[in-house]
Amino acid sequence: MAKIRLALIAGGTSDEREVSLRGAAGVEKALDPNKYEVIRYDPATDLARIANDAARIDVAFLLLHGVNGEDGTIQGFLDLLGIPYQGAGVLGSALAMDKNLAKIMYRLHGLPVAPWVMVELRDLEDTSRIVAEVGLPCVVKPVRQGSSIGMSIVREIEKLPGALRLALKHDNEVMVEKYIKGRELTVGVLGNAELLALPLIEIIPDAKYEFFDYEAKYQPGASKEICPAQVSEQIRQKAQEYAVIAHRSLQLRCYSRTDMILAGDELYLLETNTIPGMTPTSLLPQAAAEAGISFSALLDRLIELAQEKPAGLRG
Ligand SMILES: Nc1ncnc2c1ncn2[C@@H]1O[C@H](COP(=O)(O)OP(=O)(O)O)[C@@H](O)[C@H]1O
Numbered sequence: 001m002a003k004i005r006l007a008l009i010a011g012g013t014s015d016e017r018e019v020s021l022r023g024a025a026g027v028e029k030a031l032d033p034n035k036y037e038v039i040r041y042d043p044a045t046d047l048a049r050i051a052n053d054a055a056r057i058d059v060a061f062l063l064l065h066g067v068n069g070e071d072g073t074i075q076g077f078l079d080l081l082g083i084p085y086q087g088a089g090v091l092g093s094a095l096a097m098d099k100n101l102a103k104i105m106y107r108l109h110g111l112p113v114a115p116w117v118m119v120e121l122r123d124l125e126d127t128s129r130i131v132a133e134v135g136l137p138c139v140v141k142p143v144r145q146g147s148s149i150g151m152s153i154v155r156e157i158e159k160l161p162g163a164l165r166l167a168l169k170h171d172n173e174v175m176v177e178k179y180i181k182g183r184e185l186t187v188g189v190l191g192n193a194e195l196l197a198l199p200l201i202e203i204i205p206d207a208k209y210e211f212f213d214y215e216a217k218y219q220p221g222a223s224k225e226i227c228p229a230q231v232s233e234q235i236r237q238k239a240q241e242y243a244v245i246a247h248r249s250l251q252l253r254c255y256s257r258t259d260m261i262l263a264g265d266e267l268y269l270l271e272t273n274t275i276p277g278m279t280p281t282s283l284l285p286q287a288a289a290e291a292g293i294s295f296s297a298l299l300d301r302l303i304e305l306a307q308e309k310p311a312g313l314r315g
C-alpha cells in the first residue's frame with residue numbers, strides 16, 4: 001500500500017512554540033515509517049511551501065497551540081487548500097480558544113462553570129465591580145491563551161490591577177473567574193460521530209506551585225498525574241458525560257481534552273483543548289494508554305478520524 005503523505009505542522013509563532021516543537025519530535029518518532037511519509041512544516045516560515053505542496057499532501061497533523069495554531073486560522077488555511085487535518089475545524093477551534101465564548105456555550109448546554117466577568121476599561125481604575133461579582137480569590141485569564149500564560153490567582157484586591165495588566169499583555173480581552181478550590185481533573189474524548197470518553201486524570205501540582213501554571217505543566221516531575229483518577233464511579237461518569245457534552249457544544253472533531261475542577265461533588269468546567277499536548281507522556285496520550293490505546297495507535301486513529309468526512313445531518 002502506498003504510504004500516506006503526512007504534513008506534520010509544528011512550531012508557529014505563538015507563546016507555545018517550544019511546547020509545539022517538543023510535541024512534534026515525539027509524534028514524528030512514533031509515526032510508523034511503513035505507513036507514513038512525514039514532511040515537516042513550520043507555519044512561522046513555511047506557509048507558502050504548504051500551499052505549493054498541497055496537491056501531494058494526503059493529510060496534515062497539526063501540533064500547534066495557542067494563537068494562529070489552535071484558534072481556527074491554520075484550520076481555515078488548510079480548508080482552503082483542501083487538506084484534511086486532525087481536530088476541530090474553523091468554528092470549533094475559534095470557539096474553544098475563546099474561554100469566554102466556550103463558557104457561554106457550556107452554560108447553554110447545561111454544563112456547570114465558575115462565575116466569571118469580562119474585564120472592561122473602567123475596571124482598570126476601580127476593581128470593585130469585579131470583586132463584587134466573583135469575590136476573592138479570583139483567577140485572571142487572557143481570554144485566548146493557553147499553558148496558563150499571563151494568568152494569575154489573586155487573593156488580595158490590591159494585587160488585582162497588576163494581574164489585569166499582566167493578562168492584557170497577552171490578549172486584549174481578559175476575564176476574571178471565581179477561584180474554585182478543589183481537585184483538578186482532565187478528561188479526553190476521542191471520535192467523530194461516536195465519542196469515546198477516556199479515563200479521567202487527576203493532576204496534582206507539586207505543593208510549591210499555586211496552581212497548574214506553565215512550569216508545573218512542562219517541568220518533568222513538577223506535577224503528579226494520576227490515571228485513572230481516584231474518584232467515585234458517579235463522579236467518573238459525570239465527568240465523562242460533561243467532557244462529551246463540552247466537545248459537542250463547541251462543535252469539535254476527532255478529539256479534545258476538557259479541564260475541570262472537582263469541588264466536593266460538583267464539577268466546574270474550565271476549558272476544552274482542541275489540540276491537546278502530544279508527547280507520549282502528555283495527558284491525553286496517558287489516558288488513551290490507560291484505555292488500551294498505545295501512542296502510535298492513537299496517532300493512527302487521529303489520522304483516520306481526520307480523513308473522515310465531517311458529519312452532515314445529525315442522526
Ligand atoms: N476558576 C479557577 N479556579 C481554580 N483554579 C483555576 C481556575 N481557572 C484556572 N485555574 C488553574 O489554572 C490552570 C489553567 O487554567 P485553564 O483555564 O485550564 O487555562 P489554560 O490551560 O488554557 O492556560 C488550571 O489548570 C487550574 O490549575
Ligand SMILES: [Mg+2]
Binds near residue numbers: 147259270271
Ligand atoms: Mg487548561
